[in-house]
Amino acid sequence: MPRPQRRCAACSTKHRNPACRSACISRAVCRKRCHFCYFRVYTDKNADEIKRYLDAGIAELEIYAKSPLIRGRKPRFIYFGGGTPSYLSVAQLKSLTDRMKELLPWDEAEEVAFEAEPGTLNEAKLSAIREIGVTRLSLGVENFDSHILEINGRAHRTDEIYRAYNFARSIGFPQINIDLISGMVEETDENWRENVRKTVELLPDSVTIYQMEVPYNTGIYKEMKAEGKLTAPVANWHTKRGWVDYAFSELEKVGYTVTSGYTAVRDPQKTKFVYRDALWSGADLVGLGVASFSHIAGTHFQNITEFSQYLEAIQRGDLPISRAMTTTEEERMIREFILQMKLGRVNQQYFQEKFGVNVGERFREQFDDLRTRKLISDEGGWIVLTREALLKVDTLLHAFFLPQHRGPRYV
Numbered sequence: 001m002p003r004p005q006r007r008c009a010a011c012s013t014k015h016r017n018p019a020c021r022s023a024c025i026s027r028a029v030c031r032k033r034c035h036f037c038y039f040r041v042y043t044d045k046n047a048d049e050i051k052r053y054l055d056a057g058i059a060e061l062e063i064y065a066k067s068p069l070i071r072g073r074k075p076r077f078i079y080f081g082g083g084t085p086s087y088l089s090v091a092q093l094k095s096l097t098d099r100m101k102e103l104l105p106w107d108e109a110e111e112v113a114f115e116a117e118p119g120t121l122n123e124a125k126l127s128a129i130r131e132i133g134v135t136r137l138s139l140g141v142e143n144f145d146s147h148i149l150e151i152n153g154r155a156h157r158t159d160e161i162y163r164a165y166n167f168a169r170s171i172g173f174p175q176i177n178i179d180l181i182s183g184m185v186e187e188t189d190e191n192w193r194e195n196v197r198k199t200v201e202l203l204p205d206s207v208t209i210y211q212m213e214v215p216y217n218t219g220i221y222k223e224m225k226a227e228g229k230l231t232a233p234v235a236n237w238h239t240k241r242g243w244v245d246y247a248f249s250e251l252e253k254v255g256y257t258v259t260s261g262y263t264a265v266r267d268p269q270k271t272k273f274v275y276r277d278a279l280w281s282g283a284d285l286v287g288l289g290v291a292s293f294s295h296i297a298g299t300h301f302q303n304i305t306e307f308s309q310y311l312e313a314i315q316r317g318d319l320p321i322s323r324a325m326t327t328t329e330e331e332r333m334i335r336e337f338i339l340q341m342k343l344g345r346v347n348q349q350y351f352q353e354k355f356g357v358n359v360g361e362r363f364r365e366q367f368d369d370l371r372t373r374k375l376i377s378d379e380g381g382w383i384v385l386t387r388e389a390l391l392k393v394d395t396l397l398h399a400f401f402l403p404q405h406r407g408p409r410y411v
Contacts, residue, residue: 022278023075023104025057026289027085028307031120035153035219036184036212040291040305041083053307054092056314057288058099063319064286065103069296075104076283077111079275080134086116090128097132111135111274118164119156126167136273137168138177138208143184144198145191152184153219165202175271178204180247183212183240185220185233192243196250206265206273207256209247211240241391248387260343261393280339282332299326331402333357338397344390346383359383366399 029050030041045053064070088096106112113136114129129137139161143149146157168176178199182192199207214220214232224232235243248258256264265271279285279295287294291305301324304310313320327335333355340346351359360367360383367383370376375389375396389396398406 022077022079022275022283022285023061023106024079024081024275024285024287024292024294025085025100026081026083026287026292027088028083028290029053029087030082030084030155031087031117032155033153033219035151035223036181036214037153037218039082042290042307045307049307050088050092052311053289054088054096056311058096058103059314060288060320061100061103061286063317069284070104070286074108075106076278077109077113077274078106078133080112080114082115084117084120085114086120086125086129090125093125093128093132106133109133111272113138113275115140116164117156119160121160121164121167123167123171126164126171130171130173134173136175136177137173138179139164139168139204140179141199142179142181143187143191144195148184148186148191151186165204175205177206177208178202180207180209181212182209182243182247183235187235187243189243192246196247199247200250200254203254203266205267205271206263207247207251208263209244210262211237211244237392245387245391258344258387258390261390262342277343280336280343282336298332299324301325329355334400334402337363338400341383341385341397341400342393344385344393348381348383363400369399370396 028039028041029045030037030043033041033043085093100106112132112134114134115138116129117140126137140156141161142152142154144158144161149157165176165178180195180199212234214224214234220232220234224230234240248256248264251264252258256266257268258264259268259273260276263273283295284297285293285295287303290303290307290310292303294301294303301321304313304320304322310320333351336354337346337351337359340350346359348359351357367376370389375386377384377386385393
């Protein structure tokens, strides 16, 4: 007797919402693991293993595409994340996306975003990436200094950044984003100012700046533990926030607008982060690949985190889900609220209309505290964070969590 396929309970017509739809493809392979990376990635896979993994991703998508919730829907956005999707060859990219489009056509997608490591790009690959329909290319620059890139375990170097960026500009990507990291090992004030200066010279459509974190599963943390050190060899939070503030200020001087605690864009009317904004407003997300996360109709679930086990589940015809959690209406409201706080502006009317909740009353105590500390202001129905608050927004959000979610496991 054929084995029944494992299904997701959220994938029923009961929860179908055709207005919220998306797909995220996790390519969990890289040519090198960065010392600060805390994602599930593999650097030891050969061509045959990568092919099997891509085939499994398509098989997983096929299961979803046949489900009542997904069948017939077209995604609003597609996001290729990693790992390093640009590590794939031109032939692999074309084969993968051709098969994806047969199952989940994205001809109506507002955004197709693609994460890329500069050293994996050449003109032929960039042309292929543009031809498959990518509208936003995000270059993982992180730092413009080859020495700092090397000691932090990055595979690319300075000359590859400029080569990739110039190729991408000549090909005509609608949006090019540059990622920077504040607080990498051996970054200094001088180096950071130089990073910002070089970014401004390039004038990308958007800039994303992350503050370095050192979770327990990074190479940096493991080295610290082995050497008995208690402090990470990176800048402290005050310094990292100061560097981000400096970058935002310099970008604003040349016409950029800060649109979240992490992003600045040249033209807010033209340059959008559809993927981010949709997810932060509760959109459905189908995640494909090892360890990927999905969110459908209020249920969050994660795929199996081991490469071989993921492949085995797909071969059995199962959805490779390892864990899941269905949220309550209150949890969904709080989730969207704290995510939108990261944008620096929260529309109170949005929550009143969607959830029937007056967030001004629901979070009165938290807001009063932030007002006293001069971290927020009230502007015509909007809660607006100050620059100081925006730079440390992640530390402010815990107060809005439910009591059972305020322990070390969550914060």
